[in-house]
Amino acid sequence: MSVAASPPPRSSVRDAVNDLRYRFSIKLFLSELLSKNWMEPIVPFLLMVALIGYFSATVPNYTSLDNTQQLLRLFAEIGLVSVAMGFVLISGGIDLSVGAIFAVTNLAALILFKSWEWPVWAVALGTLAVGAFIGLINGVLVGYLKARPFLTTLVTLIILRAGFDMVSEKYAPRFAVSDIESDVWDFLGGGTILGIPTNALALLVVLIIGHVYLSRSRYGWHIMAVGSSRKAARHAGIRVERVLLGTYVLSGLLCALAGLFYAARQNSAGSDTGQGWEMQALTAVVLGGISLAGGRGTVWRAAMGAVIVFLLINGFVRLGLEGYLTMAALGAILLVAVGFDVKWAKNRGKAIQKIYVNPTRLELKQAPSIARGSASPYAENDRLSQAEVIGLGQVEGPEDVILDRQDRLYTGTREGWILRFSGPNFEHREVFARMGGRPLGLAFDKDENLVCCNGGMGVYGVTPQGEIFKITDETNRTWGKLNDDSRLRLADDLDIAPDGKIYFSEATIRYEMHSWDMDGIEGRGNGRMICYDPATRTTRTIIKNQRFPNGVCVAHDGQSVLYVSTWLCRILRYWIAGPKKGQLETVVEQLPGYPDNLNRASDGGYWLALAGIRSPAYDLAMRKPDFRLRMVKEIPRDEWLYPGLNNGCVVKLDADCQPVETYWDPTGKLHPTITSMREHKGYLYIGGLENNRIGRIKLPGADPDWTGWESYWGNKQNSRVRPTSGSGISAVS
Template identity: 65%
Template sequence: MSATTWDATRFSKRLRASYSPRLLLSELLLKQWFEPVIPFTIMLGLFGYFAVSIHDYATFPNIQSLMRLYAEFGFVALGMAFSLISGGIDLSVGALFAVCNFATLFFLLVLGWPIAGVIAATVAVGAVLGGINGVLIGYLKARPFLTTLVTLIILRASVNLLNERYATVFATNTSDSTVWDFLGEGFVLGIPVNAAALFVTLLIGHVFLSRSRYGWHLTAIGASRKAARHAGIPVERMLFATYVLSGVLCAIGGIFYAARQSSTDSTTGVGWEFQALTAVVLGGVSLAGGKGTVWRAMIGGIIVFLLTNGLVRLGIAGYFTSAVIGIILLAAVCADVKWSKNRGKAVQKIYVNPARLPLSPAPSLRRESGTPFAQNDRLLAAEAIGLDQVEGPEDVLIDRQDRVYGSTRDGNIIRFSGPDLTRREVFAHIGGRPLGMQWDREENLIVAVAGMGVYGIRPDGQVFKVTDETNRTWYKLNDDSRLRMADDLDIGPDGRIWFSDCTTRYEMTTNSLDIIEGRPNGRLVVYDPATRKTTTVINHFHFPNGICVAHDGMSVLIGSTSLCQVFRYWIEGPNKGRLDLLIEHLPGFVDNINRASDGTYWLALVGIRTPAFDLAMRKPDFRLRMVKQVPIDEWLAPGLNHGCVLKFDETGRILESFWDPTGVNHSTLTSMREHRGYLYLGGLENNRIGRIRLPDADPDWTGYDAYWGNKRRDRH
């Protein structure tokens, strides 16, 4: 058949098929940054409501005042966040804040220390008190809830006793220090100094939590203390440091509070521990530990602060405000527990999102049809190489010494050599799932490895990485720069490696879901060794699988497994950059494509279409119910027990076919290579490499010579 141009209209249809509301929602739910979207929206909504309800609420002077009032509570909430992320809790933060507020005033007004000494001493007090919690929880393995509750009671009683004794002294003494006044009332670039300090602390906390070993270890401890200990993380020391950090943060908040208020009483910091707990849980820090960021804690803190401040300014009674905070805490805890338990299930239920995918009519396979597709028995007599010595040789390749290679599911490249190909050896262990293979000019074996990218093996068996990522698609939510499932490749005359990444949504073990889904999640990618850059050439491709550079090097043939079609992408010449439909009507699911000795091409069909499967591809709701309700081994599937190899010419015309209709010797055929008058066969589920004689083939033709000439050439 003649090539049909794959025009812009058809591409736009494929682009639209890549998106849907369910698909967008599932990708959003997988994003960590999406989790605080709801709290962030609530925060903006609260501010908007109070801006409308309260006179001058949204003015800049009032915003400055709100920032100054919030900053000290923000430090306390941050201390609570770190303790929760570690898998614990610190109920003493409110009382610790009050003690540090008292200590600041005592060092300044009673002892008369300089400001620098006051700050250092207060921070030391916070660190020591936090360290007591750390010793009890980290080293003595006390329960965080009970430990910090007791600490709360003791510290609260102590600060009340001290306040009674020194309240009069604090009220009758003042400080004439301009530094002290600046800490209480100063601004930095129009921002209150305590709010500016909080912002700097948040930046540092973010870096430590997300970019440092401390943060990684802390998150690991919160997720599973036992697993963290087995991984060699010093759990006791980390927990101790976390509670020290909580104490230091409360101390910083206490210093700014003392500078602003210059007084202390029995109500200082009362209830702040529960407000801080409400804030960080509402912001998205998990009560179970192991999850959260400083920014989420601050979003929750601002919500609680705005609600408290706004209700008070509206004249709502304090007890009502406390009740509202309590209800919010209860709701946040319930939501946190429920969402943490069911988030994975929710994503799983909506992640698979089938689309309508009408397939082109399939040609007849009946023996009496007289077409090149008619079934025959030409593969039944295939010779078995390495019988029961290979596990799923998805691709086969032959080198210049006539040795046969197979890429197997155990992560190995197996080589058979000797006059009768009975000598078996592991040429190299790559790992992952090696799939498509090809020789480069230097006789390095280049391999597409599912889950890893593209790797190379030097003639001595040394493995090296070629590439494992490509450029990210800027408009996609998911970071698709990682090569998720590179499955086939070929190499152009200029050394560029063309390969397919068949899905950006699924892994090797679940890639069949991509075909069931029927969306263009794959792409054609090229790696240029001259620049060492990897670039996505075609996005939104339906499960690209077979990749073959044409004999003249002007184009790349691309098989689409889910569309049962073959395309031609022009890489040189006047048509460069154009995608044409080469073969439209095929009876099965396309896999590898390789060159033949007479200027034509071989094509493997990994499975044969059935009328029921074709009908199901037009019924996305049916496929969705099937995936949800039917065990995977009972899914409607194409016929995978009919091995088939086709031969076609440059125009896409099918010339002949080779069948194993029984599937006994060669089911799920995925690859074939012509070499010196033989056709070698590989299959995803086979326990052998097959070989049949081709009577009319050139007995001297080899794949390596067809690409690089009959003598090894220098790179230049």
């Protein structure tokens, strides 16, 4: 393979400006913003803010204390009923009887207070009990008798309404002329605490408790789970019947609370009490972004939707729109809004996808020559074509390979397994550990535990007995960053310092294992270097905004950590001890290809895998972010220009990381996409992300006793170390 040298890139002020322009991207911010869960109901939220804004601007004294109090007072009950409906909807059901429960409990409260003359506290308890009981009936029917919630609650609605009419005929005229009064009763109905009407305060408390309940408690999660998929919830061991029962009881309770406040406020049981509230509440919660299909929503969304519906009705009334027109206009607006919301919920993912990929400008220096026969240390050869084959067809994607003190060969595979090959010719294959995720970089610690970076899971260890244990799966969250970046998404490679600290790279925090190639199209500094300290059991990000940090290797002297940046084609050094501690410097600035794993060699140097070779075309594309964006948007994926990650080589570096020689398989038949190599007792073992085998070549002249473990923890420590001071080419800011 011969590659023409790419033309020297121009360096100018314009480039610098361009660098800046592409480093900070508003789209990046937007895409992260959109992918937040709390952005899901953004449309209803904006609608609500717009409505409040509009009325504040057009209606005099709208935001005055008096008017605000009045609005809150009027709103609280329908708010409570909407939250009740919200809970049921989230659990995957529907409660059409909320309006009727509200009316019945309102009547119950009035009968208890005005006719039976109970004390107010007893009235409150009695009313809530009535609500809970009706909810219980709904819950038993829906949860245990498996009745359809729509029809069941519709029937409950009819029965309750009829009962309400019958009972109220008897009692209602009495309330109208009743003289029973109580200060506590009046306070419930018309009092304020710190200027907030009592019923609105109750709503607020319900919202806060409801939020914690739904999003932070086991029961709340159960409701969500049942709503998302009843079958899956049952399989997960959730008592679906009980959860449903609880939800309907909760709905009944909330309606009763609303009924109680309404009774105290209005002292009346007009026949239209709560009439149509089920539809109003239903529209409100759907408008607020609670899915009719269940499993998705928060109490805030229910409240938000209720505010919108309430403000609309209130606004139309204020505008003097005629009664039937109000309802028609409301219906029309809700139809549009619900349609929009549905579209939004459906297409949000697509919208994020459209703007998620944000290529940035990346300028690489001219690549060193790899021309065959040239004096370049990178000159192409055929030295890998004679490699011995281990585990052909028995291994799928051995990204990293490592050998233990007993000469057994380990590798992580696509299936999420750690395989172990043993025997004189590695003919014995066994699954050492079933880890899951995508095992990537490997290392042995002092106790001969196999420590593994796992894409999608974090950093895990396996004891020599094959027991898996978690080391870390999260780091500190970046302050002020929208996306919670504390979870490890794509831990890539690791190495262990003499003090036991694990230094590992996370290639990217914006993409997953299955879409890591998109990170290459983007070329942004999405990765980071992280350190896990076993002494304190803490994980801290030490270097942020790295462009696909990949292979990690602790230098022979244990003073620094070497790591590579795949898209920058660089080797960097981070000092962890000595006078330069904490400093970062670039060791090799221009590699001819995309570096992957980096490991120690027996002679005090290092081995570096180049997963692919740079091409002038792609180097140019990396300087043209707009071009890459158009490519991603406008042409199918299989026609995209990708970094050439199909054909690479193993580079032998000296102690200063300068290239000495290379090992190639230019055909790419035996060893395409070389991602790792490991020296062990005079042999070099070679792995590849997409390969179906592990390769081995004899290293003439290499120390036949040298093993990785001995080099780190045994009698080969600091072997043939040469001073490394002053080897840095340039400091990286």
